[in-house]
Amino acid sequence: MERVLRGLAEITLEEVAKTFPDGTEAVSSFDLDIADGSLMVLVGPSGCGKTTLLRMVAGLEDITAGQVRIGGKVVNEIPPKDRDIAMVFQNYALYPHMSVYDNIGYGLKLRKVNKRERDRLIRQAARTLGLGDQLLKKPRALSGGQRQRVAMGRAIVRQPEAFLMDEPLSNLDAKLRVQMRTEISRIQRDVQVTTIYVTHDQTEAMTMGDRVAVMKKGELQQVDAPQSLYEHPENLFVAGFIGSPSMNLVEAALDASDGHLFVEFGGTRLHLGHDVRGRRRGIEGYIGRRIILGIRPEDMEDASMVGAAPIDRRMLVTVDVKEAMGSEIYAHFEVDAPPVLTEDTKELAIDAGEEVLEELEEEAGTNWVARLNPRTRAREGGRVELVVDTQNLHFFDAATGAAIYENAQPETPGRAL
Amino acid sequence: MSVTSADVRARPERARTRRKPSAGGSKKWVAWAFLAPAAVIIGALIIYPTIDTIAQSFQNESRQFVGVDNYKAITESPRILTAIRNTFIWVVVAPALITGFGLIVAVLTERVSYTTAIRVVLFMPIAISGLAAGVLWRLTYEPDPERGALNVVIGSVVNLVGGPGAYPDATVLPEAPVQETSDGALAARSTVRPGESAEIGLVNVLDEEIPAGATQASEPQASGDSIPVVVWRDFKPGGGEPGVIEEGELGLPGAVVELTDASGEVVATQTTGPDGSVSFSGVGDGPFKAQIAASTFSPGFEGIEWLGSSLVTPALILAFFWMSVGFAVVIIGGGLSALPRDVLEAARVDGANEWQTFRLVTVPLMRPVIGVVFVTLTINVLKIFDLVYVLAPGASQDEANVIGVEMFRTAFSERNFGVGAAVAVLLFILVIPIMALNLRNFRRES
Numbered sequence: 098m099e100r101v102l103r104g105l106a107e108i109t110l111e112e113v114a115k116t117f118p119d120g121t122e123a124v125s126s127f128d129l130d131i132a133d134g135s136l137m138v139l140v141g142p143s144g145c146g147k148t149t150l151l152r153m154v155a156g157l158e159d160i161t162a163g164q165v166r167i168g169g170k171v172v173n174e175i176p177p178k179d180r181d182i183a184m185v186f187q188n189y190a191l192y193p194h195m196s197v198y199d200n201i202g203y204g205l206k207l208r209k210v211n212k213r214e215r216d217r218l219i220r221q222a223a224r225t226l227g228l229g230d231q232l233l234k235k236p237r238a239l240s241g242g243q244r245q246r247v248a249m250g251r252a253i254v255r256q257p258e259a260f261l262m263d264e265p266l267s268n269l270d271a272k273l274r275v276q277m278r279t280e281i282s283r284i285q286r287d288v289q290v291t292t293i294y295v296t297h298d299q300t301e302a303m304t305m306g307d308r309v310a311v312m313k314k315g316e317l318q319q320v321d322a323p324q325s326l327y328e329h330p331e332n333l334f335v336a337g338f339i340g341s342p343s344m345n346l347v348e349a350a351l352d353a354s355d356g357h358l359f360v361e362f363g364g365t366r367l368h369l370g371h372d373v374r375g376r377r378r379g380i381e382g383y384i385g386r387r388i389i390l391g392i393r394p395e396d397m398e399d400a401s402m403v404g405a406a407p408i409d410r411r412m413l414v415t416v417d418v419k420e421a422m423g424s425e426i427y428a429h430f431e432v433d434a435p436p437v438l439t440e441d442t443k444e445l446a447i448d449a450g451e452e453v454l455e456e457l458e459e460e461a462g463t464n465w466v467a468r469l470n471p472r473t474r475a476r477e478g479g480r481v482e483l484v485v486d487t488q489n490l491h492f493f494d495a496a497t498g499a500a501i502y503e504n505a506q507p508e509t510p511g512r513a514l
Numbered sequence: 515m516s517v518t519s520a521d522v523r524a525r526p527e528r529a530r531t532r533r534k535p536s537a538g539g540s541k542k543w544v545a546w547a548f549l550a551p552a553a554v555i556i557g558a559l560i561i562y563p564t565i566d567t568i569a570q571s572f573q574n575e576s577r578q579f580v581g582v583d584n585y586k587a588i589t590e591s592p593r594i595l596t597a598i599r600n601t602f603i604w605v606v607v608a609p610a611l612i613t614g615f616g617l618i619v620a621v622l623t624e625r626v627s628y629t630t631a632i633r634v635v636l637f638m639p640i641a642i643s644g645l646a647a648g649v650l651w652r653l654t655y656e657p658d659p660e661r662g663a664l665n666v667v668i669g670s671v672v673n674l675v676g677g678p679g680a681y682p683d684a685t686v687l688p689e690a691p692v693q694e695t696s697d698g699a700l701a702a703r704s705t706v707r708p709g710e711s712a713e714i715g716l717v718n719v720l721d722e723e724i725p726a727g728a729t730q731a732s733e734p735q736a737s738g739d740s741i742p743v744v745v746w747r748d749f750k751p752g753g754g755e756p757g758v759i760e761e762g763e764l765g766l767p768g769a770v771v772e773l774t775d776a777s778g779e780v781v782a783t784q785t786t787g788p789d790g791s792v793s794f795s796g797v798g799d800g801p802f803k804a805q806i807a808a809s810t811f812s813p814g815f816e817g818i819e820w821l822g823s824s825l826v827t828p829a830l831i832l833a834f835f836w837m838s839v840g841f842a843v844v845i846i847g848g849g850l851s852a853l854p855r856d857v858l859e860a861a862r863v864d865g866a867n868e869w870q871t872f873r874l875v876t877v878p879l880m881r882p883v884i885g886v887v888f889v890t891l892t893i894n895v896l897k898i899f900d901l902v903y904v905l906a907p908g909a910s911q912d913e914a915n916v917i918g919v920e921m922f923r924t925a926f927s928e929r930n931f932g933v934g935a936a937v938a939v940l941l942f943i944l945v946i947p948i949m950a951l952n953l954r955n956f957r958r959e960s
Binding site (some may be wrong): 156177255 | 761854856857859861862863864865866867871874878879881950
């Protein structure tokens with residue numbers, strides 16, 4: 098597609114809030130900058146307000162407070178039809194009584210683009226999306242993937258200032274979803290239109306976004322490039338939400354002896370080297386206190402697979418379930434320490450399903466997952482020694498859930514976990 | 515998934531047990547036994563009467579075959595032709611009007627609060643029988659502007675603009691030097707010039723028509739170039755002398771007095787004061803004639819004959835509209851709430867304004883529902899009987915005639931069963947294509 102010359106179309110949200118008539122606060126004081134031509138993913142568990150936020154940008158939902166600017170212009174009071182945005186809906190929202198051709202061309206027709214130009218643009222968009230042969234069909238004659246493409250076509254044909262996508266892939270089967278994911282990324286890169294992409298799927302968020310904004314209960318948790326989110330989550334919620342399988346969490350004690358720093362939980366004692374302490378000076382302030390320790394599944398490995406694995410960074414576990422993924426093996430095991438129960442982890446458990454939360458509250462031990470080399474000899478029910486890559490450990494304040502990087506947070510004696 | 519050998523073995527056995535109780539012929543017999551009561555009722559009450567009606571339409575009173583004479587009679591009776599014409603008007607106007615209006619109201623009520631309450635209120639007339647509605651609308655259409663609700667409303671508006679005159683029934687004594695002009699004004703016969711005066715005495719003025727502030731009339735006194743005119747009640751208890759202003763005869767305030775020139779053009783207008791006098795000056799040399807304007811005698815709004823022969827069919831359609839619009843609103847409203855919300859939102863984002871969204875998305879998506887409403891209304895209109903029969907007064911019954919009423923009148927009031935049956939068959943034939951359309955719609959939906 099050709100890129101039409103236009104002004105910068107960055108989208109800025111400034112202290113945007115939404116309160117529904119019944120008093121529910123869906124979004125509270127939300128700030129976000131989306132650079133021109135970039136793809137921003139809004140991700141969070143269902144009910145976190147991400148769709149509401151998108152609909153406010155689209156103009157389908159009134160803005161209770163704050164400002165939304167598109168291309169520098171405040172659009173709070175501008176109706177959707179005059180915002181020059183295109184939206185892709187979760188259920189595609191195709192016009193069932195119109196052919197594919199008319200579905201794609203409807204926006205152009207409303208904007209009084211002349212017939213020849215319209216025809217050219219529709220055919221071009223259809224070609225881009227591989228819909229060339231489907232133009233005369235009605236939506237109900239199309240497969241899910243084709244409908245998805247028509248919905249995309251309807252958006253790109255207008256060359257709007259911004260694309261708003263509301264979980265556009267959630268109704269597709271897994272294989273098609275991966276395929277369309279790549280395709281949407283490609284199209285977005287080609288046309289370079291500022292895009293907000295809402296999803297609850299962290300994999301989509303990680304793979305598609307230039308930047309990802311993680312939301313929880315209507316509040317922004319962290320905005321960053323996907324890899325940064327993964328490596329430097331700012332709090333427990335982001336740490337637990339981003340990554341699949343998710344980060345293993347446990348409440349641990351931090352203590353020092355002979356100038357060495359150890360983190361201890363459920364019978365395991367890991368030595369923290371100077372490199373860790375150098376990068377996370379904040380943890381010095383937590384010595385002798387309880388903290389929350391996070392370990393990514395890939396930061397554990399079968400000790401027998403690693404040459405010269407340091408002896409002071411190991412944990413001995415019993416494998417409950419082994420999932421062979423081909424290129425890797427997920428080993429599920431239980432750590433003999435109570436699960437971390439903070440507001441963040443509860444929110445994550447609710448997202449995974451109510452039963453998970455109940456389980457979490459009853460459980461005495463914590464279920465962990467390690468991602469092991471497929472050649473591991475670990476068996477279900479067998480014991481295996483894991484070596485932990487302590488360089489990539491994550492630490493969180495037990496009371497606030499904030500990640501510990503540079504500075505220690507003062508102890509808050511009143512708040513027990 | 516694995517299929518165990520036990521599963522495989524179990525299958526034919528299950529099938530055998532299921533077939534067991536339904537042993538061949540007995541099943542058919544049982545089915546017919548269950549169908550029999552319904553079949554008898556349908557046969558006796560629907561199929562037989564239908565066939566018999568068709569047969570009768572080719573027979574005379576003594577049930578002898580007369581060929582197509584009854585149908586010929588239809589084409590020769592102006593009353594029946596009126597019925598066919600009216601039914602045609604009903605079918606063309608009523609369903610489209612009600613469906614269109616219902617669609618608009620349904621869309622609008624969806625945007626305000628108390629949607630359900632509004633729709634329930636609109637729906638209520640459906641619960642009223644056509645007969646009761648007929649009586650109700652008879653009262654509404656009452657021509658007397660004091661009693662018929664519709665005429666009361668219209669009258670109060672009309673009277674705001676130009677109400678009745680001050681003395682609607684007033685007239686003059688036959689011997690008075692006054693004549694009525696072609697437009698209803700009362701003019702003095704003699705002409706006046708500046709310095710002269712005129713007086714017009716009215717009779718048949720009721721005491722209650724005279725405003726409380728009216729005072730004794732007095733002989734007009736002309737002076738200089740003024741033209742005084744007096745309007746008074748030329749009557750006092752006990753009689754008095756006609757044409758003379760006497761003690762006890764009141765001036766008539768509020769009468770509109772005009773001066774006309776030789777060509778009949780009005781050159782000046784004034785309204786009389788408490789003593790019934792006005793005085794014109796500076797109007798030129800004349801000669802003039804003094805007259806009381808027609809508006810003084812205007813009777814005001816007298817009520818529209820809604821059920822008179824010229825308006826009766828539109829009036830009936832309005833009553834039917836009132837009865838049926840709720841049905842359209844509720845059914846279409848139900849369809850609207852089932853519309854996919856995101857499609858409408860997609861249209862708004864695509865750049866459609868409210869009207870475009872309505873016309874290009876809502877209406878096409880609603881087509882099946884609109885079709886059902888339209889067809890249902892068409893059938894209701896074709897068979898309409900009670901409303902017309904009750905609401906149209908005897909005098910305009912012929913003008914209001916529709917096929918349903920005509921069938922009843924011919925067959926049962928006039929005991930002319932052959933022609934009545936022919937009219938019924940005609941109605942039947944008219945309904946068939948619409949029924950077919952309806953069935954096709956239903957089938958397409960499922």
